[in-house]
Amino acid sequence: EIVLTQSPDFQSVTPKEKVTITCRASQSIGSSLHWYQQKPDQSPKLLIKYASQSFSGVPSRFSGSGSGTDFTLTINSLEAEDAATYYCHQSSTLPWTFGQGTKVEIK
Amino acid sequence: QVQLQESGPGLVKPSETLSLTCTVSGGSVRSGSYDWSWIRQPPGKGLEWIGNIYYSGSPKYNPSLKSRVTISLDTSKNQLSLKLSSVTAADTAVYYCARAGSSSFYFDSWGQGTLLTVSS
Numbered sequence: 001e002i003v004l005t006q007s008p009d010f011q012s013v014t015p016k017e018k019v020t021i022t023c024r025a026s027q028s029i030g031s032s033l034h035w036y037q038q039k040p041d042q043s044p045k046l047l048i049k050y051a052s053q054s055f056s057g058v059p060s061r062f063s064g065s066g067s068g069t070d071f072t073l074t075i076n077s078l079e080a081e082d083a084a085t086y087y088c089h090q091s092s093t094l095p096w097t098f099g100q101g102t103k104v105e106i107k
Numbered sequence: 108q109v110q111l112q113e114s115g116p117g118l119v120k121p122s123e124t125l126s127l128t129c130t131v132s133g134g135s136v137r138s139g140s141y142d143w144s145w146i147r148q149p150p151g152k153g154l155e156w157i158g159n160i161y162y163s164g165s166p167k168y169n170p171s172l173k174s175r176v177t178i179s180l181d182t183s184k185n186q187l188s189l190k191l192s193s194v195t196a197a198d199t200a201v202y203y204c205a206r207a208g209s210s211s212f213y214f215d216s217w218g219q220g221t222l223l224t225v226s227s
Contacts, residue, residue: 045217046213087154094167095156096212097156098153
């Protein structure tokens with residue numbers, strides 16, 4: 001199966017700061033990489049589909065980039081409501097797999 | 108707007124079979140545009156895809172669970188179900204149902220999840 005490795009595992013950030021989370025795939029997955037946000041005691045929510053396409057209703061400060069094996073989720077000008085764990089997910093090859101998650105804390 | 112709602116017993120004994128149901132409203136499980144997945148998350152840990160089902164296709168399972176999992180659709184009730192046999196404490200998790208496009212494969216709608224604890 002395709003292994004997704006996110007870095008960092010944890011990030012503590014001040015409001016308005018820029019956040020960058022990376023996701024590396026164990027083999028090339030083209031652009032079949034999606035990003036989700038999960039707040040405590042909530043289900044995940046789709047942020048970015050196919051590496052760089054924003055999902056409907058997602059604030060413009062969230063953006064994604066990358067292809068092949070290396071992908072990035074960027075949060076420009078972090079807001080307090082962005083405190084959450086972020087997961088990447090690949091849909092290139094079954095079984096679908098997720099990264100281990102990156103927890104973003106607000107300082 | 109589609110809504111998904113999981114339901115289950117909450118507590119199952121080791122070696123028993125867990126059964127969960129996901130009721131879909133605002134959409135149809137018979138839609139050829141979507142497939143329906145089960146995903147789980149052990150407490151404090153990450154997400155694991157269990158398997159999915161498409162109305163006119165065969166279910167697909169994660170090889171790590173394939174020998175113990177059955178996913179099915181009940182079109183009369185607009186529900187999908189999950190059965191996981193021979194459970195152990197390692198199966199304790201929040202179980203989510205989620206919808207993905209049948210040709211797009213990202214999860215655009217999720218249920219709120221149901222916690223299942225395996226304990227004697």
